[in-house]
Amino acid sequence: MSIVDLTSMAEPEGEAQKKVNEIIKGLKEDIPNDCYQCGKCTSGCEAFILTELEPHKVMALSKSGFIDELLNSSEIWTCVTCLKCKERCPQDLAPVDVIFAVKNIAVVSGKQIDSGYSNMLQAVLGTGFIQSPKEVVDRENNAVTREGLGLTPMKGPEEIAKLQQVLMKAAMETLR
Amino acid sequence: MDLDKIGLYLGCLIPTEQYAYELALREVLPEFGLELVDIEGPACCGAPLRHINLSLTMYLSARNIALFEKEGLDILAPCPYCHQALSEAKDIMKKNPALKEKVNTYLKEEGLEYRGTNEHFHLLDLLHDEIGIEKIKESIKEPLEGLNIAAHYGCHLIRPNDIPRPDHSEDPQKLETLLKAIGAKSEYYNEKLDCCGAHIFINDQESALTKTGQKLEAVQKHGFDGMTTMCPWGQRMFDAKQDSAGQTVGASLSLPVIYYIQLLGLAMGKEQEKLGLHLNKSPVDKLGSKEED
Numbered sequence: 474m475s476i477v478d479l480t481s482m483a484e485p486e487g488e489a490q491k492k493v494n495e496i497i498k499g500l501k502e503d504i505p506n507d508c509y510q511c512g513k514c515t516s517g518c519e520a521f522i523l524t525e526l527e528p529h530k531v532m533a534l535s536k537s538g539f540i541d542e543l544l545n546s547s548e549i550w551t552c553v554t555c556l557k558c559k560e561r562c563p564q565d566l567a568p569v570d571v572i573f574a575v576k577n578i579a580v581v582s583g584k585q586i587d588s589g590y591s592n593m594l595q596a597v598l599g600t601g602f603i604q605s606p607k608e609v610v611d612r613e614n615n616a617v618t619r620e621g622l623g624l625t626p627m628k629g630p631e632e633i634a635k636l637q638q639v640l641m642k643a644a645m646e647t648l649r
Numbered sequence: 650m651d652l653d654k655i656g657l658y659l660g661c662l663i664p665t666e667q668y669a670y671e672l673a674l675r676e677v678l679p680e681f682g683l684e685l686v687d688i689e690g691p692a693c694c695g696a697p698l699r700h701i702n703l704s705l706t707m708y709l710s711a712r713n714i715a716l717f718e719k720e721g722l723d724i725l726a727p728c729p730y731c732h733q734a735l736s737e738a739k740d741i742m743k744k745n746p747a748l749k750e751k752v753n754t755y756l757k758e759e760g761l762e763y764r765g766t767n768e769h770f771h772l773l774d775l776l777h778d779e780i781g782i783e784k785i786k787e788s789i790k791e792p793l794e795g796l797n798i799a800a801h802y803g804c805h806l807i808r809p810n811d812i813p814r815p816d817h818s819e820d821p822q823k824l825e826t827l828l829k830a831i832g833a834k835s836e837y838y839n840e841k842l843d844c845c846g847a848h849i850f851i852n853d854q855e856s857a858l859t860k861t862g863q864k865l866e867a868v869q870k871h872g873f874d875g876m877t878t879m880c881p882w883g884q885r886m887f888d889a890k891q892d893s894a895g896q897t898v899g900a901s902l903s904l905p906v907i908y909y910i911q912l913l914g915l916a917m918g919k920e921q922e923k924l925g926l927h928l929n930k931s932p933v934d935k936l937g938s939k940e941e942d
């Protein structure tokens with residue numbers, strides 16, 4: 474399995490599926506028993522107001538092992554990562570981190586993810602950055618570039634192939 | 650301030666489209682005797698890839714810190730999203746030396762080593778805590794009297810508080826203090842900590858723009874003359890996407906949104922073009938006319 478497979482939407486099979494199952498089991502075990510479902514996270518959730526994301530439910534579902542339901546839900550992708558749930562949890566838990574973990578699992582499980590994310594990954598692998606310098610327009614609608622503004626060219630990674638190679642390996646590792 | 654030079658780590662968004670922020674940083678900070686050093690090799694901080702793979706975020710953040718560390722430089726990360734990713738990576742590796750070693754085995758392949766000996770700053774703590782309010786006040790030639798500016802911090806700049814952040818997570822005040830230092834007023838408003846919506850713009854534009862529009866509408870209704878940010882993501886939503894945000898929430902928005910460093914430059918008497926003011930899409934001209942009233 475490589476990072477390219479990670480976003481190719483292919484359902485893992487055999488050994489790869491075993492690994493995914495292990496990660497899912499690990500997530501369930503990693504979540505402490507301390508959430509008493511007070512709902513404070515959801516009451517302050519910036520996404521809840523608009524998209525029905527309920528962080529306290531994410532906590533309960535993950536802990537109870539209903540991770541597949543979460544992996545197939547669209548709500549996990551509506552978290553705006555404001556981090557208020559983590560900040561305000563009276564039990565010092567972090568629903569936002571569980572949501573990130575579930576999204577990461579959705580990716581290794583071959584679930585379909587928004588092309589915006591896979592494009593961003595491809596850009597980082599190809600150039601080191603999520604996007605390259607753009608031509609923008611000023612308030613009078615004149616086209617403007619980095620160079621045109623007298624800004625020096627971006628100094629990105631010198632050996633992009635090397636970075637790409639290391640990133641591919643690092644993605645398979647648990648660096649957290 | 651001991652700092653006379655600092656490594657400039659711009660991340661992705663500032664050097665690829667938020668040129669006004671970069672122009673103003675390069676124009677204003679040297680006035681305080683601070684040399685901004687560009688180095689070869691930085692890449693994305695990894696924060697935007699958290700949704701896909703947390704290990705990539707960790708590796709990329711550690712890599713960027715290590716690049717500046719190799720040059721013996723502290724870091725200025727003017728993007729809160731980058732700053733928070735660097736802070737988090739540093740915190741995790743400090744608490745978990747075994748993990749640090751693991752990250753280093755990968756870094757070694759790129760000829761790098763993370764030791765964690767350099768500091769990193771955001772513009773907020775650099776101005777408020779390092780350069781200091783007194784020096785900023787001394788630099789002012791044209792105080793922005795008569796302006797009431799809403800402060801927008803950006804979520805990642807102040808949260809989460811289990812890792813070091815430049816200001817308080819629920820009641821940040823440094824930006825207001827900096828606004829007062831340049832002669833402006835900055836009143837409290839209930840929506841101050843509301844999110845700009847930037848991070849779901851990639852997959853749910855309507856929800857993102859709704860968040861943007863709701864906050865802008867509130868700020869406008871409160872009667873502020875403008876809003877200031879220290880975040881390229883927030884600025885992109887509130888300034889560049891203000892028209893679409895207004896259409897999304899059905900409001901007629903006309904609120905000047907400006908980087909704090911641009912405001913500081915104006916108060917220092919800098920030329921507008923050198924601060925990239927022509928690149929702001931929101932009606933920043935209104936700030937000048939209001940000031941003359």
